Amino acid sequence: MAADRQAPSILGFPHRPEWGPAAHRKALAGHLRRCRDHAGIAPRQAARCIHTSEATISRMETGQTAFKAADVERLLDIYSRTDPLEREQIANLVREAAKPEVWQPYADAAPPTLRPLLAMEPAARRIISYEPQLVPGWLQTEEYAEIVIRAAHPTKPAREIAGRVALRMQRIQMLRRAESPPVLLAVVDSEVLRRPVGTPGVMYRQIKYLLALLEEMHYQLHLQIAPLTVGAAGAIGHPVVHLRFFTPEYLPDMVYLEQYEGAIYRDKPTDSERYQAILNNLCGVANPTEQTPALLEQALTTWR
Structure with missing residues (x-):
């Protein structure tokens, strides 16, 4: 008491x-x-x-x-x-x-449902992301991102598409900052590397970009590839992002659940712990990070 x-x-x-x-x-x-x-x-x-x-x-x-x-x-x-x-x-x-949010320079292009994630991810100590369909947004090349965004928003004007691409491109800069950058652990389904997004050249350059990022951000970026053999552990069906902050006593964990037409956020301890356990299980059965460069090199042969 x-x-x-x-x-x-x-x-x-x-x-x-x-x-x-x-x-x-x-x-x-x-x-x-x-x-x-x-x-x-x-x-x-x-x-x-x-x-x-x-x-x-x-x-x-x-x-x-x-x-x-x-x-x-x-x-x-x-x-x-x-x-x-x-x-x-x-x-x-x-x-x-009172200062402008990180997404405000791109306010016309930043979807309202994504803004809470964009606003809080710079404060994260660790980010775990699972993506079953596409390369995670932080790690996309500009041409890959444009194709993905245009496919999801075919009626949007070119200027808004360009704004959304620019917003997506700047998100990785937080991993490059000198002061307390987050650590990103991204888990992707193996089919992400086989699913054609644009031409074979687009896919080839995307995978080469992933290899370059892993070389550049040895400490801040970790990428795991989950094969189909992970079974039910990988059957989440939608992207999940789990944020853990430097000061958990002031900032509780945040979970972002992406939906096709929006997103759901969870910050209650019971919810965040549940998704943490789900993601931990997936990380445990996915290929370890040490194997990722070789798996990416193997995937390149599909797109030569």
Whole structure:
């Protein structure tokens, strides 16, 4: 019970601009909720104190709306949060949370259902991805990506297609950054390397690109190929992405489940643990990463 009465702290969450605004906003949102709970103040009472609605307090505490610095300061006063170090840290988080999201330069091309993943993946310590149909988006060549996107959106104008391709191309840059880059473990079905996307030349260059990326990002990128013999372990049927963050006490795991017409997100511990177990099982039965270069070289012979 003593742990339950311990005052919440945000001092363990670092100010890391490379993680993106969404991570800072989500960490601060959770902290404000814990501070209100610790102070024994109801959402309606907190809302009255800053002249807003209870729904707005809910959105603030789930990171679904921007923070006004004056509102946050007033809430901290109400919650009796007087530590100057904490107040300074929170002010830093408020400023960071107000910056443009990583997808905003491509706002016209970024699907709303993908934006939460785009916003949070820069803050990930580790990303596990399973793709049963295509090369994962982070690892696609420009020409491969254009064909895939155009096939999924045949009626979209060329400018929007180009925007979506540009957005997809920039996502891998987070693996190249100098400060705390994520580690990406991507598992693909073996049929991905046999499924023709465009001409044989497109496929050949895509597989060569994968080989080059593995050579370049020896520590940040790991690729496993799951053969048909994995059986039911590989029968997930849709792409899955599992994010684990550097500060799990502030940012819980996130799971992205891609659907043909949208996406589903899961961040409850029971859900994230279940998908973690599913992906761990798949990684355990897929070909080990040490065999991937040879398997890619073998796949190249199909497209020469």
